[in-house]
Amino acid sequence: MRLDTASIASxxxxxxxxxxxxxxxxxxxxxxxxxxxxDAYAIQAGIRQRKESRGQRVIGxxxxxxxxxxxxxxxxxTPVFGLLFDYMKVPAGDSVDTGALIHPxxxxxxxxxxxxxxxxxxxxxxxxxxxxxFVMPAVEVIDSRYQNFRFDLQSVIADNTSASRFVAxxxxxxxxxxxxxxxxxxxxxxxxxIVALAAGAAVLGHPAAAVAMLANHLSLRxxxxxxxxxxxxxxxxxxxxxxxxxxxxVRFQELGNLxxxxx
Amino acid sequence: xxxxxxxxLGDLLHQALxxxxxxxxxxxxxxxxxxxxxxxxQLRMIEQRLQAGESVVGKKIGVTSKAVQQMLGxxxxxxxHLLSAMVFNEGEPVLVDRLIAPRAEAEIAFILHSxxxxxxxTADDVLRATDFVLPCFEIVxxxxxxWKIKIQDTVADNASCGVFVxxxxxxxxxxxxxxxxxxxxxxxxxLVSTSAGASVQGSPANAVAWxxxxxxxxxxxxxxxxxxxxxxxxxxxxxxxxxxxxxxxxGLGSCSVRFK
Numbered sequence: 001m002r003l004d005t006a007s008i009a010s011x012x013x014x015x016x017x018x019x020x021x022x023x024x025x026x027x028x029x030x031x032x033x034x035x036x037x038x039d040a041y042a043i044q045a046g047i048r049q050r051k052e053s054r055g056q057r058v059i060g061x062x063x064x065x066x067x068x069x070x071x072x073x074x075x076x077x078t079p080v081f082g083l084l085f086d087y088m089k090v091p092a093g094d095s096v097d098t099g100a101l102i103h104p105x106x107x108x109x110x111x112x113x114x115x116x117x118x119x120x121x122x123x124x125x126x127x128x129x130x131x132x133x134f135v136m137p138a139v140e141v142i143d144s145r146y147q148n149f150r151f152d153l154q155s156v157i158a159d160n161t162s163a164s165r166f167v168a169x170x171x172x173x174x175x176x177x178x179x180x181x182x183x184x185x186x187x188x189x190x191x192x193x194i195v196a197l198a199a200g201a202a203v204l205g206h207p208a209a210a211v212a213m214l215a216n217h218l219s220l221r222x223x224x225x226x227x228x229x230x231x232x233x234x235x236x237x238x239x240x241x242x243x244x245x246x247x248x249x250v251r252f253q254e255l256g257n258l259x260x261x262x263x
Numbered sequence: 264x265x266x267x268x269x270x271x272l273g274d275l276l277h278q279a280l281x282x283x284x285x286x287x288x289x290x291x292x293x294x295x296x297x298x299x300x301x302x303x304x305q306l307r308m309i310e311q312r313l314q315a316g317e318s319v320v321g322k323k324i325g326v327t328s329k330a331v332q333q334m335l336g337x338x339x340x341x342x343x344h345l346l347s348a349m350v351f352n353e354g355e356p357v358l359v360d361r362l363i364a365p366r367a368e369a370e371i372a373f374i375l376h377s378x379x380x381x382x383x384x385t386a387d388d389v390l391r392a393t394d395f396v397l398p399c400f401e402i403v404x405x406x407x408x409x410w411k412i413k414i415q416d417t418v419a420d421n422a423s424c425g426v427f428v429x430x431x432x433x434x435x436x437x438x439x440x441x442x443x444x445x446x447x448x449x450x451x452x453x454l455v456s457t458s459a460g461a462s463v464q465g466s467p468a469n470a471v472a473w474x475x476x477x478x479x480x481x482x483x484x485x486x487x488x489x490x491x492x493x494x495x496x497x498x499x500x501x502x503x504x505x506x507x508x509x510x511x512x513x514g515l516g517s518c519s520v521r522f523k
Binding site (some may be wrong): 068180182183184185186187194197198199200201202205236251252253254 | 440442443444445446447453454457458459460461462465496511512513514
């Protein structure tokens, strides 16, 4: 840690204000170039405290920067992790008010719900699948609080990894033995036109690897992923910008489809 | 274009293929070349190979992705012929010195149990006439120097077909939704790209229907027993000796190819 408690609390307040006011700010490492990985997660925890003090609840976790290409670009070997709050959840088929967001983008993902707690270190794809209650399709709306989505690793972690809204639904599959999440195909359509195509391996080679890395990451602070945890494993498709009037439909192999509209 | 010229250009491309010596783009030397002329040149090139003892084992569809269509400035696919000497089975190395500038594409192959004769063929007709589908690699190659191709050049050059490798797990086509079947392509153990079947004309079966209808206009059927390569779902990956590639398809296992 390089920052004092007061600076961390102040940065958490600035970032949350940017989110709630839908006003982009410059990346925080411009003012605090020494800010490290631990500081960044401390700022994220500060945002959590602010929200919880107002009665909002963490209902899940998310992984970000999960493609090998993105990780290489950012010079890291693990993804970044963020928190999903209750107000971020949008019912399937419902609409998202873009007026409350800065410059939203959507990504298609696979979400996991656990039936047993996962505690690292040493979690792997096998332990994740064994602890999984079911997997389901998810669409994440990311919205960086930084101007033009320009950030570095510390800035994006502090900004709760751009978490903004999400929808999860479609078909839940609990029989994972016959399901190959590596080759699970995804077709993302915007206003009826195909704009992105991908398969599960785009996330760390296998989406369950993101859950394993999250459990291992939490174990460094003595935390675990409790039974019932909802985890979004990171964008399988590239992030697609959306504006008011757009309709997104994502078709998932074996998992049905999921829609979300923007007004 | 004069029939003599079409024959000569077909012979020129055939020579380039045989000697592995690429030639200048035909569209440079003959800018008036139409796509119909180009198919005439392709047929002459095929005729030469048949005379040398090869046989037609199937067809390939090319230029199916939006990206490649935009690059070539066309808004429909093209097709070429698959010949017996192009067949490689999984496990058998592809010898790069038999090729000029090879690039790999990961695709879905259709094996037909009934003839498909256009016009009027739908994607459902394709699925009903298909014995099984399986993952495959098409190794494209260009007899045109440095791949400087316009649509007429690639059509004349048998749609830039080189060789192909079939592999993986054969499945009846109605057992899965080919549009949503994911594809993962790896080269030397590293992820190159992921995609899904819908990248080919909305579904690989649509591409095969397009081919049956296009050939139907010339009275050419897709024949029972033929293999149809439905079009690339990956970017073109340049390959050299020593490279090893695997493509895995959701529900269809994987196909591998190595280059020597």
